[in-house]
Amino acid sequence: MGRAPCCERSGLKKGPWTPEEDEKLVAYIKKHGQGNWRTLPKNAGLARCGKSCRLRWTNYLRPDIKRGRFSFEEEEAIIQLHSILGNKWSAIAARLPGRTDNEIKNYWNTHIRKRLLRMGIDPVTHAPRLDLSALLKPAAAYYPTQADLDTLRALEPPLASYPDLLRLASALLSGRPAAPAIGEHRQQQLLPWILQQAVASISMAQHAVAAGAACQMPPPDLVHNTNPPTVQQHQLAAAQHQPQDVVCHSMQPPTAGYVDSPLDVPALMQAAQPDATNLQQWNSTVTSSGNNHNSVGSGVSTPTSSSPVPRLDHSTTCVATTFGGGGASTDDVAALFDMQLSELLDVSDYML
DNA sequence: AACTTAAGCAACCGCGACTTT
């Protein structure tokens, strides 16, 4: 069944198309229709192979092609369709009006695939690479506002440099043997709260710095500092210099809507050894400032607050996702959490 | 300002499926 590749003929041009070539191709197809790609280039006066012409037309020149950034809805559709169809880009494109298979394929490889990997989801099987369902579900319940994301993204040093926060989160999620057991349900409920605290803490610290406060913490310009300020230090500094014109929506550990009984904070602090002292101070600062509504955090959102931005809704996104029983150990999850907390928050690409 | 690196995207290539002779 041998067949010579159509582009092997000598003298045919390759590479980027010129505006003149585009014009010729469009004019010909408008007049004669697509017809026979093999004979089209010759008839249209193009020194190209038919394959190249077809590609140029279907991927770029076709009048019904939609240009510009993929919408959140389109991205959701791609993920869902891919979970069902796999790498059948043409089949996926057929369900997304105005988008080409090539465009979807490129977008998948450069954006979606990376994001799924960051979230611990295998982009091929759409299953978690570890058993992260317990992490992803509460993360999905937290809807960062644009202000939240701006705060986190502008953070110097980055969020990952806050060992106290990360350690607390890891301890809570791993349920270390030395600590009182923390139920899976509680762990799921705690993650959004931890993320909220991160945003609030950082925001408070930044307000303090902006106010030019003389405080007990090192200056924020610590990119190269091997000992970045602790959350506690930020909190202490911020508590002394709270602006009065902003309101924090929620600075308390989750109650209604999140947990069905009060948090046992001392037990959690015990779980967060060896930095329990720092964390206890930090946490008490956080919780005590929760009721006065004078604390800082211009955009800390609660699950019930309305958010102006598209929401990362895993219940929709993962509709066709199979959460297999990964069987990862709690240490695995803790290690992964240490590494990926900040990345789990990186949903800024969903912002328009 | 110059250089390096990374990201995005258009285009190419090889192959398989389908159609025609």
Next chain:
DNA sequence: TAAAGTCGCGGTTGCTTAAGT
């Protein structure tokens, strides 16, 4: 029925541009 021809798909490459140093 088999060879030849055509088309379309998916993987990959390489160019361009933006961002970082």
